[in-house]
Amino acid sequence: MPPRRREATAFLGLGSNLGDRLAHLQDAVDLLHSRPGLRVVKLSSAYETEPVGGEHVGDEFLNLVVRVATRASPQRLLTASQAVEQALGRVRTVRWGPRTIDVDILLYDQRAVQTRRLQIPHPRLHERAFVLVPLCELAPDHPLPDGRTVAEVRDALGAAAGVEVSQLEVELPTSRNGGARA
Numbered sequence: 632m633p634p635r636r637r638e639a640t641a642f643l644g645l646g647s648n649l650g651d652r653l654a655h656l657q658d659a660v661d662l663l664h665s666r667p668g669l670r671v672v673k674l675s676s677a678y679e680t681e682p683v684g685g686e687h688v689g690d691e692f693l694n695l696v697v698r699v700a701t702r703a704s705p706q707r708l709l710t711a712s713q714a715v716e717q718a719l720g721r722v723r724t725v726r727w728g729p730r731t732i733d734v735d736i737l738l739y740d741q742r743a744v745q746t747r748r749l750q751i752p753h754p755r756l757h758e759r760a761f762v763l764v765p766l767c768e769l770a771p772d773h774p775l776p777d778g779r780t781v782a783e784v785r786d787a788l789g790a791a792a793g794v795e796v797s798q799l800e801v802e803l804p805t806s807r808n809g810g811a812r813a
């Protein structure tokens with residue numbers, strides 16, 4: 632038998648600005664946790680965020696960042712993320728358009744990945760307060776491939792206008808199902 636791949640730590644950025652945004656985020660977190668070789672370990676707060684770029688119809692996003700432990704390769708983690716998007720009915724229309732759910736891979740250990748299908752760190756991580764603020768809440772000291780920490784990248788961005796902690800709460804799957812897979 633081949634040796635089992637060790638668990639990596641990855642951070643996923645989730646966002647929704649269509650319909651019942653909280654339900655979409657909760658469903659995405661639960662579905663991610665149900666994938667083989669993937670455990671959702673920690674969640675940031677959910678943030679109300681002003682839409683950045685694109686042809687948004689004015690609806691604010693609800694964003695959060697999820698820490699996962701996974702034995703999946705970065706490529707398989709992308710496949711899993713896209714399967715969750717599809718299961719929740721995301722229809723790709725215009726770029727950066729309204730979406731029930733978006734799942735982006737932000738970081739995977741301290742790895743850099745540069746392929747046509749996948750880039751890690753996420754190519755727009757450095758310019759997105761709606762990602763860096765919740766990521767900083769979970770892992771300020773996590774290093775990027777260039778050696779900087781998440782907190783340093785967040786500080787380099789400066790002001791984080793339009794990103795506010797919401798009163799809405801997404802639950803960790805392990806506290807919903809009695810910790811069966813913890």
Ligand SMILES: Nc1ncnc2c1ncn2[C@@H]1O[C@H](COP(=O)(O)OP(=O)(O)OP(=O)(O)O)[C@@H](O)[C@H]1O
Binds near residue numbers: 709723733735737752
């Ligand atoms: N780190 C990554 N996480 C998720 N998708 C990625 C990543 N790097 C590259 N991609 C590619 O980006 C493509 C477009 O993704 P998607 O439709 O979610 O973009 P978007 O959400 O509209 O915009 P953005 O990428 O700016 O968040 C995906 O098909 C995927 O192959």
Ligand SMILES: Nc1nc2c(c(=O)[nH]1)N=C(CO)CN2
Binds near residue numbers: 645646681685692
């Ligand atoms: N506030 C906010 N703006 C966005 C978001 C998002 O998740 N939150 N996602 C985008 C494309 O992925 C484009 N713009």
